[in-house]
Amino acid sequence: MAKRTFKTWVYTSDGGLTFNRKAATDYTVQVDGGDPKIGGALAEAYHTPMPAALKPRVALCADSAGYTYRIVAYTPDAPILTVGATFLVMPRDGGTAITATCYGTEGERTHWKKLTP
Numbered sequence: 001m002a003k004r005t006f007k008t009w010v011y012t013s014d015g016g017l018t019f020n021r022k023a024a025t026d027y028t029v030q031v032d033g034g035d036p037k038i039g040g041a042l043a044e045a046y047h048t049p050m051p052a053a054l055k056p057r058v059a060l061c062a063d064s065a066g067y068t069y070r071i072v073a074y075t076p077d078a079p080i081l082t083v084g085a086t087f088l089v090m091p092r093d094g095g096t097a098i099t100a101t102c103y104g105t106e107g108e109r110t111h112w113k114k115l116t117p
Contacts, residue, residue: 004090008043011050011074014057014108019050023074026090026097032079037087040074055109061087061100069100081105 009023020043030037050056058070059080069089073081080087080102088097 009038009040009074010043010047011040011056011072012076013054014076018047019054020047021050021056021072021074023072024090026088027071030088032085035079036074037078037080037085038072038074039076039078039080053111055111057081057108058106059085059087059102060104060106061089061102063089063098063100067098067100070106071100071102073105 005025006022007025007028008020009028011019011021013019023038023040027038028036028042056072056074057076059073059078061069061071063069071080071087071089079085083102083104085102087100087102089100090097
C-alpha cells in the first residue's frame with residue numbers, strides 16, 4: 001500500500017477566517033484553470049489550527065460504480081464545488097485513481113456545544 005503524503009493547507013471559512021488544515025498531496029496537485037480544484041493554497045505562514053467544532057464545507061462526489069466521496073473545499077469558491085466537476089480520488093489501497101463527479105455540496109457546520117464548557 002502506498003503511503004499518502006500531506007501538506008499544511010490554508011482553509012478559509014465562510015466568514016473569512018483562515019485556518020491551517022492538512023490536505024492530501026494528491027488532492028492539492030489537481031488544478032482547474034491554474035488553481036487547485038479544492039481551493040486554498042499551501043500554508044506559507046502560520047494560521048490558527050482549524051477548531052474541531054468547525055466542520056468544513058465539502059463537495060459530494062460519486063464514481064461510476066456508485067461509491068460516494070466527501071471532498072473538502074478549502075475556499076467558498078473552490079472549483080470542486082461546481083456540480084459536474086470531476087476529481088481524481090486516490091484509493092487507500094494504493095490502486096489506480098478513480099474519477100468522481102460532484103453531484104452536490106454541503107456547507108460548513110459548527111458544533112457549538114463543543115466550543116462551550
